[in-house]
Amino acid sequence: MTIKTGPTMAEIAQEAGVAISTVSKVLNGHTDVAAKTRETIEKLMSERGYQRPRAAKNGRRRRNDLVDLVINELDSVWGLSILTGVEEVVEEAGLALVVSAVHNRQSLTRRWVESLLARGSEGAILVLSELAERQHDDLTRRNLPFVIVDAVNQPPPGTPAIGATNFAGGYSAAEHLAALGHRRIAAIGGHEQFQCTRARIAGYRAALESAGLPVDRRLIRYGNFHHDGGLIAAQSLLELPDPPTAIFAGSDQQATGVYEAVRRAGLTIPGDISVVGFDDLNFAQWTAPPLTTVRQPLHEMGVVAARTLLRIVNGERLESTRIELATDLVVRESTAPPRAH
Amino acid sequence: MTIKTGPTMAEIAQEAGVAISTVSKVLNGHTDVAAKTRETIEKLMSERGYQRPRAAKNGRRRRNDLVDLVINELDSVWGLSILTGVEEVVEEAGLALVVSAVHNRQSLTRRWVESLLARGSEGAILVLSELAERQHDDLTRRNLPFVIVDAVNQPPPGTPAIGATNFAGGYSAAEHLAALGHRRIAAIGGHEQFQCTRARIAGYRAALESAGLPVDRRLIRYGNFHHDGGLIAAQSLLELPDPPTAIFAGSDQQATGVYEAVRRAGLTIPGDISVVGFDDLNFAQWTAPPLTTVRQPLHEMGVVAARTLLRIVNGERLESTRIELATDLVVRESTAPPRAH
Known part of the structure; x- marks a missing residue:
């Protein structure tokens, strides 16, 4: 850019x-x-x-000091955390933040780009957007600045994109479980095509390999990032003839589904099964037991996305169009050494 | 209006x-x-x-088809649920939603009203706002339509305000616990001055009186609506010489704090202590055990607030400036008869 x-x-x-x-x-x-x-x-x-x-922008074009945040669904604290970061920066800059939920991918249509232009938006932050080539072209062609947060697909080269170190996050989760002595460690991802899922599963595999553990494909599952995605995957994992002793979930919400599957199976956490989540949403510390999870700096990702967008709007040159913020393993009480057989 | x-x-x-x-x-x-x-x-x-x-509005005044949502803090699914309802209606109406967090009450200043006017906002939805008389006057004087959701103070007569049936919610929670056989039922509210707290505690007292139970003032506590508010209040309740066997928390987040206090005291839910929450946020079904709670129709409150605002913007006459949406008791696994002494 x-x-x-x-x-x-x-x-x-x-x-x-x-x-x-x-x-x-x-x-x-x-x-x-x-x-x-x-x-x-x-x-x-x-x-x-x-x-x-x-010049034209400051003159004839209506400037309304607006920045747009477009998010797939406003249905979880996940998006809310990013939103708070964006809001903070946008407010500091004296701009106002327009928030819209796409609800489904189809809505990211030309009409949406038109409405942004019509209301004189300075630019857009797109969260977890499957930015089809067509939309990418529309935005680029109109020269409307945009930044992608946690892109679903690999964004085209030169597209400013903010994410987290998903590979390192997946690595640290599996490394932690292997260090506790687990040998059958399962992983649940989001949709298999999601970039973040791919990176996390790749990190998980790398950690298993580093620990000298075999990678068993039956222990890798995919599902939605919600409670039911975790529940369904964990139920199926626990029904295996040789079930895992640890499960690395793709999100904290998925982890709550894993908790429910373990409870339904009459097992305990971490006695029978260790569980690691991903995100560190606020409720992760309140689950019983409190959830060990990979902290994703969602608020900070929102902050960096907004700052990056404002730099583009101001015509500044970006040193890098891709920024990955660090993830951290937060160890709580849902992980322990496996029960001795 | x-x-x-x-x-x-x-x-x-x-x-x-x-x-x-x-x-x-x-x-x-x-x-x-x-x-x-x-x-x-x-x-x-x-x-x-x-x-x-x-006419002037459509003519000289810039119309940007914007509606403002002003919220105290964007830090919980509570506000997010209202936001999703507002967004849905605003989007259907072909308008865009500007979201801002007040962060602290002091920010709801004249400068904020000015910026709404300057960007040509059609009107504002204020969530959990302590709308000082001064701000109320500012908005009314400029004839900028606004609707209050879950007002902290009793809004001035004629002010459009959307809320939930807090009295009935408090009543149903305490009635449920009394019907299970509890005789020492505690209640934790939000800040004592909050309108919603007052109504819920009043409902709780009325239910105890209907059940022929004495109201013990030591069993009524106040705190913030967050996890620590519930934790602190519950710890102090459990240390009483004659502790309660049931606790009605003022929010689901508070209830997670009560869960932690019970756990720290080496007690179990619902074996030793029954717990009822308020809100029915999505995580209430994932706590261990799943939380019995009073469902507050937050999404619907957002929908009704946005529809009301749009009606005012369109110059329609409101049948009533106050709308209270019904609460429902959702019984899950955190409530049971008290242990026989």
């Missing part, structure tokens, strides 16, 4: 054979431009590397 | 001895008006019942 020099609006207009006002309309998200004309203009702006001038 | 007919901007300007543009500046939150002039104009608008005309 470096500062480029590109053609002017007039040059784009001339090349497209339209009035400058038409180019301006497309740039500012007005809808009264024929689809074909819009496409031509956007294609040209994209090809020629058109850069929205700051 | 009925439709009033009042003086025009020109009449206010004439009476104040200023230009119409000065009145307009005050209305729209511009800061380049002398404090004394602003005061005079505001006082006149307030006294004469000046109503911001819809």
